[in-house]
Amino acid sequence: MDATYEGFLKGGEHIYRELPDSIQVFPGHNRIKISWQLLANPAIVKGKIFWNNGKDSVEVPVSQASGKMKLSAVINSLDEGSYTFEIYTYDKAGNASIPVDTTGNVYGDAYISSLANRLIQNASIVGDKVKILWYKAPEGRVLGTELSFTDQDGDTHLMEVPTDSDTTTFNIHPQGDSLKYRTLYIPDSLAIDTFYTAYQSLKLEPPIPLELNKSGFSEFPLPTDAALYSATTVMPNLWDNDPATFYETKKGSGSPHWFTFDMGVTASLDHYTLWQRGNPTSLFYANSSPRKWEIWGSNDPNPDGSWDDSWTLLGSFESVKPSGQPLNTNTDEDIAQAQAGDAFAFPAPTKPVRYLRIKILQTWDPGGSDHAFISDITLYGTAE
Structure with a gap:
């Protein structure tokens, strides 16, 4: 009859603190953010996140005395890959909660190298305007494309091109070969970082008559x-x-x-x-x-x-x-x-x-x- 609880009673009676609740994982660029909710208890003083088979950890202080609170931690300097995390809460006496597991992905250079820049049909000067014709945006979580160039006065310009836009026109002539572009991605809807393809130079060609x-x-x-x-x-x-x-x-x-x-x-x-x-x-x-x-x-x-x-x-x-x-x-x-x-x-x-x-x-x-x-x-x- 005691089989369900037997593992928790070894060595005598233990006090287990409140469990972390509603855990969310936010992937990032060589980092990750983990958040959870906790019903405030004056006895609980901290939370702790373990990974790498318990070899690495980060501590999250708890100070709220009442109500439901949201705790979070950003773990930096992580190698790219998939991780399993264990989250505990602790009281002043060092009593811990039962661990709650969660998993998450960290993205880095390998993910970036897999990203494709949006393709261009034609980029040319038409009259006094620059006109860029785009192919359909690549598959995946594309946020848009960013244009960067220096004008004739030496001022730098950044322009955002929406994913659903197939034509971009502007009447500022770029200086020399300064016109370049890159495409923006997020690997997950909860990602805390935006990822970019490498900048690609954009040469203005004579327009293609249609x-x-x-x-x-x-x-x-x-x-x-x-x-x-x-x-x-x-x-x-x-x-x-x-x-x-x-x-x-x-x-x-x-x-x-x-x-x-x-x-x-x-x-x-x-x-x-x-x-x-x-x-x-x-x-x-x-x-x-x-x-x-x-x-x-x-x-x-x-x-x-x-x-x-x-x-x-x-x-x-x-x-x-x-x-x-x-x-x-x-x-x-x-x-x-x-x-x-x-x-x-x-x-x-x-x-x-x-x-x-x-x-x-x-x-x-x-x-x-x-x-x-x-x-x-x-x-x-x-x-x-």
């Missing part, structure tokens, strides 16, 4: 723009990716004449492809297909439609027939290129602009350059 999303394109008619030829040759035909449709300006619009549209984003443009009206194919490099034109850009067009300082010339272009044959004579090569679309590059990546104005200077029918038609246009660049 096709601009045409779903954001829209008409932006201004008072001096050319009128529409008909209700079926509307401007949205320019970005519907359908070679059978086309946009056409009204006959008598003048030479030169122009039209304006909104890209929906501010972007630095690199190149574009233009498709001529080609139904029938005899209209390739003929009739009112543009032969010479300019593209202008603006971020704040004057609402009166004037050509003031709000517009910047982005490039002058000319359509060239591959065969060089006379008008109304198209070879198979001419037709194949027109069907594939004529590609044009801007002289250099443009300043970031949102609104484009295409100024038709001459069509393939010089006498009919007072109006023009175009099937489609696709723009490539780097959007802010």
